[in-house]
Amino acid sequence: MPGSAFSKEDYLSHLSHRPKYILRGVITLGESPKLSMSKIQRQPQLSFGLLDNLPLELLHAIISYLDLGSLSRISQVSLRGRVIIESLPAYRDLATVAGHIAPALSQTRLIGLHSVTTLQAALRSDRCISCGQYGAYLFLLSSEGCCLACLTNNQSLWLIPLSVARDCFDLTRQQLKDQPIMRSIPGTYAVRTSKYRARPIRLISVRIAKELAIKVHGSAEAVARNLAAKRLNMTLTKFREATLYQDAPLLPFSQDPLTLESLSYYSGDSFEGMGAITFPSMSGNDVENGLWCRGCERNFELYDRQKLDRDVEKRLTPPGSDGRIFWRGLQYRARSEAEFLEHARHCYSAAEVITRRYVRLT
Numbered sequence: 001m002p003g004s005a006f007s008k009e010d011y012l013s014h015l016s017h018r019p020k021y022i023l024r025g026v027i028t029l030g031e032s033p034k035l036s037m038s039k040i041q042r043q044p045q046l047s048f049g050l051l052d053n054l055p056l057e058l059l060h061a062i063i064s065y066l067d068l069g070s071l072s073r074i075s076q077v078s079l080r081g082r083v084i085i086e087s088l089p090a091y092r093d094l095a096t097v098a099g100h101i102a103p104a105l106s107q108t109r110l111i112g113l114h115s116v117t118t119l120q121a122a123l124r125s126d127r128c129i130s131c132g133q134y135g136a137y138l139f140l141l142s143s144e145g146c147c148l149a150c151l152t153n154n155q156s157l158w159l160i161p162l163s164v165a166r167d168c169f170d171l172t173r174q175q176l177k178d179q180p181i182m183r184s185i186p187g188t189y190a191v192r193t194s195k196y197r198a199r200p201i202r203l204i205s206v207r208i209a210k211e212l213a214i215k216v217h218g219s220a221e222a223v224a225r226n227l228a229a230k231r232l233n234m235t236l237t238k239f240r241e242a243t244l245y246q247d248a249p250l251l252p253f254s255q256d257p258l259t260l261e262s263l264s265y266y267s268g269d270s271f272e273g274m275g276a277i278t279f280p281s282m283s284g285n286d287v288e289n290g291l292w293c294r295g296c297e298r299n300f301e302l303y304d305r306q307k308l309d310r311d312v313e314k315r316l317t318p319p320g321s322d323g324r325i326f327w328r329g330l331q332y333r334a335r336s337e338a339e340f341l342e343h344a345r346h347c348y349s350a351a352e353v354i355t356r357r358y359v360r361l362t
Helices: 008-015 049-053 056-063 068-077 079-086 089-097 101-107 116-123 148-153 162-169 206-217 220-229 236-246 294-304 310-316 323-332 337-344 350-361
Strands: 137-139 144-146 159-161 187-189 195-197 202-205 276-278 281-283 286-288
Touching: 008 294, 008 337, 008 350, 056 079, 068 079, 068 101, 068 116, 079 089, 089 116, 137 148, 148 323, 159 162, 159 206, 162 202, 162 206, 162 236, 202 206, 206 220, 206 236, 220 236, 294 323, 294 350
Parallel strands: none
Antiparallel strands: 137 144, 137 276, 159 202, 187 195, 281 286
C-alpha cells in the first residue's frame, strides 16, 4: 500500500537508500587522489608573470576556459597561480563536492577534454541529457548528466572500440584520430550483468562516431547504404549490432526510457558503465547525490516472483510497455530529494518497507 501517512524523516531514513550494487556499476576510483583546495592562508607575493597586471575578474574569465590538467600544471609551477585558480568559482565548486572528477578524467585520458566551466555546468544541472529525469551520473566523453536507464537504453551513450566504429560507420583511423577517445579503467562494471574488465581499451561513444560519419558521408542514409553494401561479409549478429549503433538517437527521448520497446535481439552495451561516474548536482549551496527507493526494490521483487497484486500491476504499468523492464527500471531510478518525497507518498510498497524497518530497529 502507498506510504502517504509517514513523515519526511521516515521516508528519508527508512525508504531512501544509495545501493552499492548500483553505484559500483560505473567507474569507481577507491582512494585515488581527488581535486582539492590547498591550505594557503595568505596571498603569496610571488609573481604570476604578465598576467599579474590583469584584474582578477579577467583572470577568472581567461582560466575558466582551461581544463583541469592545464590548471593543475599552472598550480604546480606558480603559487600565485594556484591561489587565483582556487578562487575561481567553477574550480571551487568542483573541488568542494566533486573532487573525484579529476582522477576519473585523468585515468580515462580525458583530463584535457573539458573546461572547468563545462564541468561546472554539468554540476549545476541535475537532469539527464537524454530523458530529462534526474541524472545521477556524468557521461565523461560529453560532460553531460545522465540516468542509469539512458546509459542502458540509449545507444548514443554506449561505448564501442575504435575497430567497431570504423567497421560500423565506415570511418578511417585518420578520421577518428582527432575525436574524443577514452581509455577504459580495469574493473567490474554494469549493474545487471556485472562484467569484469581486466585490460584497458580505447573507446569512443556511439554518438560521436555517428555524428562524425554523417559529416564525412553526407547523411545518415549514406552511412546506412555503406553498411548494407558490406552485409554479405558480416555475420547476422554483427550486422544487427552495427544497425543498432547506426540507429542511435541524436535527439533526447520523447518518452520515459522505462517504457521503450526491449531490444530483445541484442544483449546491450558491452561496455556499460565504463564511461560514467556518479556525479552530484548543486543548486546554490545545496548538494544532492540522488536517492533510490527501497519500495521500488520491493515492488520489483514482488513482480519478479509474480506476487505483485494484479490490479496494481495493471494500473501502474504503462500501456504497451514491457512490465519487467518498467518495474526493474524503477528499482534502478534515482531521484532528487524533492522528487523522492513526492514519489514516496504513492509508492506501492513504501508502507510495508518503512514498517518492517521500524520493527527491525526497535
